[in-house]
Amino acid sequence: MTISASRTTDRRGLGTERLDLPVSGRVALLPRVDRETVSRSAETIARFLGTGRYLTIQTGIVIVWIALNIALPLMRWDPYPFILLNLAFSTQAAYAAPLILLAQNRQDDRxxxxxxxxxxxxxxxxxxxxxxxxxxxxxxxxxxxxATPPVRPGGAGRPAGGTARRSHQPAPGGRRDPASAAGHPSLGRIGPARPA
Structure with a gap:
């Protein structure tokens, strides 16, 4: 008990906080970067890397690079195996692959x-x-x-709300009355009236 009390006293004397609480914050070595901005710029670069315009520009640079190193003997900064050109391509590939992966992650999120x-x-x-x-x-x-009104019990084909016409009497317009076919819905609705 005396050790912990002396440590607490020493820490209080130095102006530090309690030991059971986390440290309030750490010093950031790198600046904070907005993830959305980085993803958006990576997607823009990755889309440009996949265009014909980029391939044309890169092909032109390679042709000029090789031509200057072969044609002008005094300006040979990268002789025949073109090691510096290969280093430039390796560096470009090292940056292009993560940018393409970031762009794919953004597309997956969408x-x-x-x-x-x-x-x-x-x-x-x-x-x-x-x-x-x-x-x-x-x-x-x-x-x-x-279409098929309910039949009263004992009414034998008459609708519940009135009298029915007989089957041999045509309805107005030359059609048989649907309620006249003894309660069967398909017999009274087809065709013009036939003479009896």
Whole structure:
């Protein structure tokens, strides 16, 4: 107990905080960089690296480099094996690969967000389709109940709300009355009236 008390006293004397609390902050050796900005610039560079314009520029630089090192003997800064040119290509490849990977990660994030959005839209569309299917089924049921009125018990084919015409009497317009076919919905709705 005396050791911990003396340490606490020493630390308090030096102006430090308690030991059970984390240190408030560390000194940053590197500046903070916005990840979105780096990803956006990496994607821009990666897109440029994949264009024909970049390939044309790079081919032109290589041709000029080799031509100057072969044609002008006094200016040979990179003799025949072109080691400096290979070093430049290696450095370019070392930077291009991570930039392309960063751009692919950004594209994967966009694809993931798009897929999530598409799933949500598909779910809403499925719910709407199911709702409309139920509504259409309800309308068909209501329409079939309206087309074939209920039959009273003991009425033998007469609708509940009035008198029915006899089957040999044509309805106005030359068609048979749907309610006249002894309760059968398909017999009374086809064709013009036939003479009896």
């Amino acid at each position: 694809d993931r967000a798009s897929l999530t959005e598409d799933r949500a839209v598909a779910g809403r569309m499925r719910e709407n389709t199911e709702f409309l299917t139920r509504e259409v089924a309800a309308l068909r049921l209501a329409q079939s109940e309206a």
